[in-house]
Amino acid sequence: xxxxxxxxxxxxxxxxxxxxxxxxxxxxxxxxxxxxxxxxxxxxxxxxxxxxxxxxxxxxxxxxxxxxxxxxxxxxxxxxxxxxxxxxxxxxxxxxxxxxxxxxxxxxxxxxxxxxxxxxxxxxxxxxxxxxxxxxxxxxxxxxxxxxxxxxxxxxxxxxxxxxxxxxxxxxxxxxxxxxxxxxxxxxxxxxxxxxxxx
Amino acid sequence: xxxxxxxxxxxxxxxxxxxxxxxxxxxxxxxxxxxxxxxxxxxxxxxxxxxxxxxxxxxxxxxxxxxxxxxxxxxxxxxxxxxxxxxxxxxxxxxxxxxxxxxxxxxxxxxxxxxxxxxxxxxxxxxxxxxxxxxxxxxxxxxxxxxxxxxxxxxxxxxxxxxxxxxxxxxxxxxxxxxxxxxxxxxxxxxxxxxxxxx
Numbered sequence: 348x349x350x351x352x353x354x355x356x357x358x359x360x361x362x363x364x365x366x367x368x369x370x371x372x373x374x375x376x377x378x379x380x381x382x383x384x385x386x387x388x389x390x391x392x393x394x395x396x397x398x399x400x401x402x403x404x405x406x407x408x409x410x411x412x413x414x415x416x417x418x419x420x421x422x423x424x425x426x427x428x429x430x431x432x433x434x435x436x437x438x439x440x441x442x443x444x445x446x447x448x449x450x451x452x453x454x455x456x457x458x459x460x461x462x463x464x465x466x467x468x469x470x471x472x473x474x475x476x477x478x479x480x481x482x483x484x485x486x487x488x489x490x491x492x493x494x495x496x497x498x499x500x501x502x503x504x505x506x507x508x509x510x511x512x513x514x515x516x517x518x519x520x521x522x523x524x525x526x527x528x529x530x531x532x533x534x535x536x537x538x539x540x541x542x543x544x545x546x
Numbered sequence: 547x548x549x550x551x552x553x554x555x556x557x558x559x560x561x562x563x564x565x566x567x568x569x570x571x572x573x574x575x576x577x578x579x580x581x582x583x584x585x586x587x588x589x590x591x592x593x594x595x596x597x598x599x600x601x602x603x604x605x606x607x608x609x610x611x612x613x614x615x616x617x618x619x620x621x622x623x624x625x626x627x628x629x630x631x632x633x634x635x636x637x638x639x640x641x642x643x644x645x646x647x648x649x650x651x652x653x654x655x656x657x658x659x660x661x662x663x664x665x666x667x668x669x670x671x672x673x674x675x676x677x678x679x680x681x682x683x684x685x686x687x688x689x690x691x692x693x694x695x696x697x698x699x700x701x702x703x704x705x706x707x708x709x710x711x712x713x714x715x716x717x718x719x720x721x722x723x724x725x726x727x728x729x730x731x732x733x734x735x736x737x738x739x740x741x742x743x744x745x
C-alpha cells in the first residue's frame with residue numbers, strides 16, 4: 348500500500364534505485380527535495396538528465412566526458428607517448444588530482460573478470476591495441492590492485508610482450524601514512540617483495 | 547580545478563547538496579546515473595521535478611500531498627472527530643503503517659524550538675486551532691519525544707485546557723523488543739513513571 352501521495356511515492360521509489368540508498372534514505376532524500384526551493388530542484392533534475400544525455404566516451408581514451416575528444420587527449424601539453432591504463436574515469440581523476448602525471452590515459456571501462464563473465468572483448472582493450480599501433484613509448488598499467496585488476500594487468504602485459512613498448516605496473520605496498528599493524532598480510536608481503544635499496 | 551567534464555561536474559555538485567551525500571558519494575551516484583539506461587534517468591529526473599512542482603499541503607491537515615485535500619482527510623471511513631497531531635508527514639506515515647489508527651491527522655510541519663527561533667506562529671498551530679472549532683472529541687499529541695516535541699505538546703495541551711476537548715499524549719517508555727540494558731536512563735525513568743496496573 349502507498350502511504351504517500353502518488354508523486355511522492357514515485358520519487359521515493361526512483362531514489363531507492365540508486366546505489367546505497369535504502370528505503371529510509373530514499374524517504375529522507377525525497378522529503379529534503381520536497382522542501383527545497385523549486386528552482387534548485389529544477390537545477391538538480393536538469394543536471395541529472397543533461398549529464399546523462401550528453402555523456403559519451405572520449406574517442407581517444409574512452410573516459411566519460413561530454414565532448415567528442417576529452418580535454419586531456421586534445422591537450423598539446425600532455426605527453427601522448429605515455430599512456431596510463433585505468434579501469435574507470437574515477438581512477439583517471441584520482442591520478443589527475445596528484446597533478447604530477449603528464450601523460451595521457453586509456454580508460455578500459457571495466458576489468459577482466461571471468462567470474463562475472465567479463466572477458467577481454469568486453470572492455471576497451473581492442474581500442475587500446477589500436478592506439479598502441481601509433482607512436483607510444485610506455486604503457487603504465489594502473490588497474491586496481493584487485494583480482495580483476497591484476498588479471499587485466501597480466502593480460503595486457505602478455506599481449507604487449509613482443510611489441511617493444513615499455514610496459515610498467517604501478518607499485519603495490521603500504522599506503523603512505525599507513526600503520527603496519529592495520530595492513531593486511533598480502534599487502535605486507537607485496538611491500539616486502541617490492542622493497543627498494545636505500546643506498 | 548574540475549577534473550570531470552562540465553556536465554558531470556555539475557551533476558556531482560548538485561548531488562552533493564543532498565543531505566548525507568558527501569563528495570565521494572556524489573561521485574559514486576553520478577557515475578551510477580551516467581551508466582543507467584537513458585530512459586531510467588529520464589524517469590528519475592522527471593520524478594524529482596514532478597514531485598516538487600506538484601507538492602502542496604493538504605488544505606485540512608497540512609500533510610505533504612499532491613492533491614488539494616489528502617486521501618485521509620477526504621475519506622469517510624476515518625473518524626474525523628479524533629485528530630492526531632504530528633510534526634511531519636513521515637510521522638503520519640509511521641502511524642498509517644500500523645494500520646490500527648482510524649482517526650485523522652494534523653501535521654504541524656515542525657515543532658516549537660526556541661533555540662532555532664521556531665515559535666508557535668511558525669508551525670501549523672493556528673490551523674489546528676481553527677480545525678478544533680469544529681466537532682472534535684479528542685486530540686492525540688504524537689509529536690516526537692524530544693525537547694522540541696515535548697515543548698510543542700505542552701504548548702498545545704495548555705492552549706486546549708479549557709476547551710473541553712480531550713487531549714492525550716502518546717506514551718513514552720521502553721520500545722517493544724527493547725533490552726533494558728541498552729535503554730537510556732531518561733526513558734527508563736519515564737517507563738517507571740508511566741507504569742500500568744497489571745490486574
